[in-house]
Amino acid sequence: MNKLRIMSVFGTRPEAIKMCPLVKELASRPEIESLCCVTAQHREMLDSVMEVFDLKADCDLDIMTPRQTLSTITSKCLLGMDDAIEQLKPDMILVHGDTSTTFAGALSAFYHKVPVGHVEAGLRTYDKYSPFPEEMNRKLVTAIADLYFCPTKNNRENLLKECVTEIMALANPAKDAESVDMDGAVKYLNANGYRIKKSQLYKLTSAGEVPFHKFGSRLHFRIAELTRWASERLINGNAIGVLEPVTVKPSNTTRR
Secondary structure, three states, rough: OOOEEEEEEEEEEEHHHHHHHHHHHHOOOOEEEEEEOOOOOOOHHHHHHHHOOOOOOOEEOOOOOOOOOOHHHHHHHHHHHHHHHHHOOOOOEEOOOOOOOHHHHHHHHHHOOOOEEEEOOOOOOOOOOOOOOOHHHHHHHHHHHEEEEEEEEEHHHHHHHHOOOEEEEEOOOOHHHHHOOOOHHHHHHHHHOOOOOOOHEEEEEEEOEOOOOOOOHHHHHHHHHHHHHHHHHHHHOOOOOOOOOOOOOOOOOOOO
């Protein structure tokens, strides 16, 4: 049986914090080939998170330049994604949130007729200039995507109001980051000049504060399972429909 090739695309530190656990969960599935493409919209900040999670990209677009603008980020992402998609040939592309990388990744997938899964979908302020450009990125990706993974019930309601039906789960990937290997994080931070003990490491910060307490991880299991399930049906041309959050539950043993 041919493996499903699922490519996760991200380029900033907040995206990496939330997507790295999902990339690794997908890689643990024998029926899935998990691929990772980074744009490096934030070069050094992205690299620090990738090292904490011990994750290497299959494709690195390395787009960051001094004094970059939204136009240069988006255009470079689009051009780089052409090569990445041709090289890696994904069956589905996962993007996260509302960055310029997210929008360009989804748009490129659309150009190549590759199904798109949107992780952390449904956030809305209904003011296209606040936050800028994130609010418009969210809405444009919603128009492109085939699958939607909402963090909260309110996000799900936002999409239902917009007549989006392919809502797969209520799942917040920030929770998965809480299960990061704390020993590995401490080792990395100490090697880079930070004096810190495991007992002191409670948070790493991104655009907002993301807790890294080791509570155990389950949500990335759900997203990975639903991605596999839904991508098979999208590729086969079948309808999806709305799934309630309780439709797919993780096993008793947490997958890592």
